[in-house]
Amino acid sequence: MTQRCGYCAIMGRPNAGKSSLLNTLVGQKIVGVSAKPNTTRNRILGIVMENDAQLLFLDTPGIHRSPKKLTLNSMMNREAWAVLGDADLVLYVIDVQDVGNAEDINFLRNVIQESRGRVLVSLNKCDKLKKVELRLAEERLIGTLAMIREELPPEAAARLDERRPWMISAKRKDSLAELVAALIDGLPKGPWLYPADDLTDRPQKFVCAELIREQAFRHLGAELPYQLAVRVDTIEFSPSIVRVEAYIVVSRQTHRGIVLGRNGSKIKEIGMEARQSLEHHFDNKVFLGLEVIVDENWVNDPISVADYAELNDKDDA
Numbered sequence: 001m002t003q004r005c006g007y008c009a010i011m012g013r014p015n016a017g018k019s020s021l022l023n024t025l026v027g028q029k030i031v032g033v034s035a036k037p038n039t040t041r042n043r044i045l046g047i048v049m050e051n052d053a054q055l056l057f058l059d060t061p062g063i064h065r066s067p068k069k070l071t072l073n074s075m076m077n078r079e080a081w082a083v084l085g086d087a088d089l090v091l092y093v094i095d096v097q098d099v100g101n102a103e104d105i106n107f108l109r110n111v112i113q114e115s116r117g118r119v120l121v122s123l124n125k126c127d128k129l130k131k132v133e134l135r136l137a138e139e140r141l142i143g144t145l146a147m148i149r150e151e152l153p154p155e156a157a158a159r160l161d162e163r164r165p166w167m168i169s170a171k172r173k174d175s176l177a178e179l180v181a182a183l184i185d186g187l188p189k190g191p192w193l194y195p196a197d198d199l200t201d202r203p204q205k206f207v208c209a210e211l212i213r214e215q216a217f218r219h220l221g222a223e224l225p226y227q228l229a230v231r232v233d234t235i236e237f238s239p240s241i242v243r244v245e246a247y248i249v250v251s252r253q254t255h256r257g258i259v260l261g262r263n264g265s266k267i268k269e270i271g272m273e274a275r276q277s278l279e280h281h282f283d284n285k286v287f288l289g290l291e292v293i294v295d296e297n298w299v300n301d302p303i304s305v306a307d308y309a310e311l312n313d314k315d316d317a
Contacts, residue, residue, distance in 0.1 A: 004053040006088035006187035011060055011111055013104050016093040017124040021170035022046045022059040025180070029281065030200045031059055031210050045201045047194050053184045054192040058083050088117045089186050091179075096123040096167075099137045100144065109148050113156050118186055121145065122166040122179060134167065141165050205232040211281060212246055212290070215274040219266060220258065227251040227299050228259070229308035242282045245289040249308050251298050259292045267292060 010018045019031045026046040046057040060083050084090065092108050112119050123141060126134055142164065149157045166179040194201070209230040216228055229249040236243040248267075250256050260267050267290060275288040298304035 002052060002189055003191055004184060004187040005056070005190050005192050007056045007058055007086050008089040008091055008183055009058045009060060009083045009087035010091050010093060011083070011107075012093035013095075013098075013101070013107060016095045017170040018059055018093050019044075021093065021124065021168075021176075022057055024170055024173050025057060025176065026199050027173075028199055029211065029277070030202065030207055047198050047200060048180070049196055050180060050184055053187055054194065054196075055180070055184060055187065056193065058087060084111070084114045084116065087115065088188060089183055090115050090117060090119045091183065092119055092121045093124050094121065094141065094165075096125050096134065096137050097128055099123070099140050105144060105148065109152070112148065112152060112160050115159055117159070118161055119159050120161045120163075120166065120179075120182065120186075122168050124168055124170050126167045126175070127169040127172065138165060138167065204235055207281065208232045208235065208244055208278060209246065211277045212248070212270075212274040212288075215270045215277065216248060216259070218273070219270050227255060229298070231308055241285045241287055242278070243287045243289070244278060246291075248290060248292045249295050249298060250292065251294070251296060253294050256292050256294050 010022060012018055022031060022044065023029045023046075025048050030046060031044045044059040046059060048055040048057060090111060092111055094104055094108075098104065108119075108121070121141070123134075123137060129137065145160065145165070149160055152160070161182075163182070166182070168175045168179060200207070209232045212232075213228070213230040216230065220228070227250060230246055231249060232244060232246045234243070234245045248259055248270075250259060258266070259270075261269070271288055271290045274290075275286050278286040278288060295304055295308075298308060
């Protein structure tokens with residue numbers, strides 16, 4: 001048996017569906033998702049086994065330009081771009097409902113220039129449009145890719161895959177089979193880097209924090225989640241129950257009241273749904289203890305960002 005193994009970076013703008021795609025490919029939720037953009041803050045490895053191939057997906061924060069000059073935002077952007085140095089392949093994901101976005105086109109052009117491997121392009125959320133609309137979106141993207149190919153130097157243009165964009169729905173695994181096969185064909189030959197039954201290289205505390213943060217994003221307003229982090233303090237296992245103690249960290253005292261809600265109603269909602277998500281993850285009953293703490297303006301402190309969001313300020317390394 002000839003083994004194949006390699007890294008594929010999943011890139012794209014915020015809310016393109018990259019994390020949902022990773023969870024579906026892996027077959028289990030390892031990263032939080034929500035309708036709000038920029039839910040993902042880290043480089044997250046998802047391991048997919050297919051016959052003799054081990055495909056190592058790297059989910060990344062959405063590439064974005066933010067009007068807010070937060071240390072957190074700049075470190076997330078660096079985390080996204082840095083992944084290109086490790087990737088054998090790149091899968092660039094575009095929301096089918098937003099084809100032609102100028103920022104998307106610019107980011108894709110830069111990804112192709114910076115990548116060291118082949119770049120494949122997919123249109124996600126195809127279940128959201130009718131067939132006629134899908135065809136129009138596909139043809140528009142094909143035209144855009146042709147334009148990008150002409151603008152790039154020949155050596156960079158050669159990295160852009162010449163096949164038609166893959167039309168997928170991140171929540172439907174059956175729509176991903178041909179794409180996965182194409183990615184595997186592009187992997188280098190070599191031994192597997194992880195045991196066959198691993199799903200990610202992240203520890204349990206990280207996955208639990210992601211599942212809790214997902215529910216906080218879902219239940220809170222548009223601005224607050226981006227100044228919110230989750231840190232899991234302890235996980236204790238017993239045959240009958242898993243005990244998880246965690247902190248929700250906010251950057252202002254006023255935010256603490258928002259997370260708690262009137263008479264603690266909001267934190268109860270977050271805790272209840274996070275507990276259900278954790279029970280599904282562990283396949284066991286879970287006791288979840290949540291406490292809300294304030295670390296003033298942590299989103300602008302590189303040390304706090306590295307601690308709470310697990311991002312490294314590479315400029316200061």
